[in-house]
Amino acid sequence: MAMIAATGTFTRYVKPGLLPWLAGSAVVVIGLGLAAIIRDVRNGHTDHGHDGHGDHPHKHGATWFLVLPIVLLIFIVPPALSARSIAPANIAAATNTPRRAFPPLPAGDAPAVPLPEVLMRIAAGSSDTLAGRTITVTGFTFKEGARTDLAKIVIVCCAADAQLARLQMSGPAAASVSALPENTWVSVTGTVPTGQSYRGPSSIPVIEVTGVTRTDPPKSTY
Missing domain, CATH: 1.20.1280 (Monooxygenase)
Known part of the structure; x- marks a missing residue:
């Protein structure tokens, strides 16, 4: 220790x-x-x-x-944990998840928003705070068949409760991300279409990617 x-x-x-x-x-x-x-x-x-x-x-x-x-x-x-070894994130599994107000996004052209927070705003936000905003989200590439998702491992306390948070990537720059190997860390800029919901791994939200930048893995990958 x-x-x-x-x-x-x-x-x-x-x-x-x-x-x-x-x-x-x-x-x-x-x-x-x-x-x-x-x-x-x-x-x-x-x-x-x-x-x-x-x-x-x-x-x-x-x-x-x-x-x-x-x-x-x-x-x-x-x-460190492998994305393939942990369960998908189930941030809002219950259909009666209580809605709550999230603070407005930071000012700027493309403020950085953690990937888990994006999912929480979609799943439990009382208002669509992501509507019309370009944001920057950082994570690693995760292959799901022919699709490439943006992913991040989330832990609440320790590695035993680790879950995998994901966003589907589409849009004009999504193809450039798909060409990258799995587990490549990237920062993507884009918008989250309105009207989406998130109830677990069966309903992964989409981000319309307009820009991609490769980045070094953070010191803490969770």
């Missing part, structure tokens, strides 16, 4: 806001581990002074062997 917190790779497993809790847990676990090691070393010297049997080193060796998985995790870090 201490290693992934220090290197920043913890964002592959939990949200960045959980770093203080992760760091605190690491301190507690390391403290308990050091206390156990010191206790075993002291007990080993005591047992050696009072007993000549040779089975004690084997017991202590088994205890130290448990440290091996932790050492391996320092040098072998599991990769």
Whole structure:
């Protein structure tokens, strides 16, 4: 835990806001581990002074062997989640999802709007705040048959609850996105047609893409 917190790779497993809790847990676990090691070393010297049997080193060796998985995790870090390994996002699965007012979009020609927020505005907005606005949305390409979607992995707490948020891409620049390999990070500009709904993976909304720019993956891909 201490290693992934220090290197920043913890964002592959939990949200960045959980770093203080992760760091605190690491301190507690390391403290308990050091206390156990010191206790075993002291007990080993005591047992050696009072007993000549040779089975004690084997017991202590088994205890130290448990440290091996932790050492391996320092040098072998599991990769980030794959889009193919998680369930589609179901942000608004219920037909009676309560509607609420979203704040107006930021000013500007094409303000950046997170992909999950676009879906939430479509699914639960009491007014069509996306109507008539050109926006910029960043995500990675996701192939669905002959179609290429703009996707982003969403986690609420940790990797265990990860879901895949997606937008179908159409419009004049959609063909250029389709030519890119899967998992290519892009920022697209475009408009979201009015009158759409979002009730889960069976009704993925559309964005009319007018511009595409390849971009580097963000530090946190969720």
